[in-house]
Amino acid sequence: MCAKRLQKTKKDLLFWVVLAALIGTFCYCAYRLGSYYLADRRSREMAESVSKYVHVPQTPGLDRESEREQIQVDFPALRQVNGDIVAWLYGPGTEISYPVVQGKDNDQYLYLLPDRTWNVSGSLFLDYRCSPGFSDNISIIYGHHMKTGAMFGGLVQYKEQSYYKAHPYFYLITPEQKYRVELFAGCVIPSDAELYQSSVPQEYLQDCINNSTFIAPVESVPEGPILVLSTCTYEYENARYAVLGELVSLE
Numbered sequence: 358m359c360a361k362r363l364q365k366t367k368k369d370l371l372f373w374v375v376l377a378a379l380i381g382t383f384c385y386c387a388y389r390l391g392s393y394y395l396a397d398r399r400s401r402e403m404a405e406s407v408s409k410y411v412h413v414p415q416t417p418g419l420d421r422e423s424e425r426e427q428i429q430v431d432f433p434a435l436r437q438v439n440g441d442i443v444a445w446l447y448g449p450g451t452e453i454s455y456p457v458v459q460g461k462d463n464d465q466y467l468y469l470l471p472d473r474t475w476n477v478s479g480s481l482f483l484d485y486r487c488s489p490g491f492s493d494n495i496s497i498i499y500g501h502h503m504k505t506g507a508m509f510g511g512l513v514q515y516k517e518q519s520y521y522k523a524h525p526y527f528y529l530i531t532p533e534q535k536y537r538v539e540l541f542a543g544c545v546i547p548s549d550a551e552l553y554q555s556s557v558p559q560e561y562l563q564d565c566i567n568n569s570t571f572i573a574p575v576e577s578v579p580e581g582p583i584l585v586l587s588t589c590t591y592e593y594e595n596a597r598y599a600v601l602g603e604l605v606s607l608e
Contacts, residue, residue, distance in 0.1 A: 396476050396477045397478060397503065397505045397507055399470070399474075399476055399478075400470060400476055400478035400503075400507055400508070401507060403470045403471060403472055403474075403476075404454070404455055404507075407435060407438055407456055407471060408454065410430065410432075410434045410435050411429070411430050411431070411445055411447075411454070411530075412427065412428070412429040412430075413427070413428055413445075413447045413449075413454065413528060413530075424528070424535075424537065424607050428528060428530055428535050428607070430445045430530045432532040435456060438471060438472055439456075439458060439471050439472060439473060441458040441459055441460060441466075442456045442457070442458050442471060443457055443458065443459045443489040443490075443531065443532075444456070444457040444483070444491070444529055444530060444531045445457065445528075445529070445530045446481060446498065446527060446528070446529055446586075447527060447528045447529075447530070448511075448524055448527045448528075449524065449526070449527075449528070450523060450524050451511055451524055452506050452507065452510070452511050453509070453511060453512070453527070455471075455480070455481045455500075455508070456480070456481070457480075457481045457482065457483055457498055457529075458471055458480050458481070458482050458483070459482060459483040459484075459485060459487075459489050460482060460485060461485060462485050463482070463484060463485055463499065465482075465485075466479055466480040466482040467479045467482075467501075477501075478501060478503055478507055478508055479500070479501050479508065480500075480508075481498055481499070481500040481508065481509070482498065482499055482500075483496065483497070483498055484496070484497040484498075484499065484553075486555065489531075490531060490533055490534070491529065491531060491534070491536070491582065491604060492582070493582065494557075494582055494583065495552075495557055495582070495583045495584075495585060496582065496583070496584050496585065496604075497552075497553065497584075497587055498584065498585070498586050498587070499587050499588070500512070500586070500587075500588050501588065501589070502588040502589040502590065502598075508588075509586065509587075509588035510588075512586055512588050512600060513588065513590055513598050515540070515543040515570060515571055515598075515600050516543065516570040516571070516598070517570075517571070518571045518572060520571075521540065521571035521572075521573070522571075525539070525540055525573070526538055526539050526540060526602070527540070527584075527586075527602060529584060529604065534606060534608060535606070535607040535608060536584075536604040536605060536606055536607060537605045537607055538584050538602035538603070538604060538605075539579075539602055539603045539605055540571075540573060540600055540601070540602040541566060541569075541573040541579060541601055541603060542562075542565040542566045542571075542573065542600070542601040543569050543570040543571055543598065543599065543600045543601070544565045544568055544569055544570065544598070544599055544601075545570070545590055545592050545596055545597070545598055546596070546597050546598075546599055547593075547595055547596065547597065548595040548596070548597050549595075550597070550599075552565070552585060552599055553587075559578055562578045562583070562601070563577065563578055565599075565601055566578065579603035581603045582603070582604045583601055583602070583603060583604065584601070584602050584603075584604050585599050585600070585601055586599065586600045586601075586602070587599045587600075
């Protein structure tokens, strides 16, 4: 009798231990999920609050004169929010319309919003090694791949030809210049790929075109400066998805 009672007590104890573990796991997951979406809401609120300083074309296919006239960004006002803001990036028809910051290194804005408050969404940020005026041969903007589609969450849609066809360009606006970013390649690459190094061979850029996830109307590397938009992707460990575009001045 005592042995049966002891066995029942052990089973009851095991049941409550397993139940407690399940409840704990559920609560932790709910907390993480809730925190993620609260952070996303705060990130979107921040983006909306600074978007009042920006006017961008809502009609695709405008000529350059119309584009130049319609694109207006109040950089003095934006820099009252944060002096590290160096540009505004906008993709017509996409969710991407954000200020671009540049920190002292590539870690500073991983988890800081443009107003420098902590947030898992972070900011779009220019590689600290690049000229803030985007005068280098290659400039790189990084952003998190948020599951909600915020930041560069939507960038991976360029793996589909139809998405590229509907959204073949971005606008990049700096205090000194306005650019149309004419996209010409998208590729899945490792985080230590040559594209992220200080010097990128033309042959490597040509390989990006040859192996692009979408087909653009180009056969060779454009002659103008190149903008790289980079985010995480999950084909393999430490994989990145990079979209490349030529910076074409609207001035």
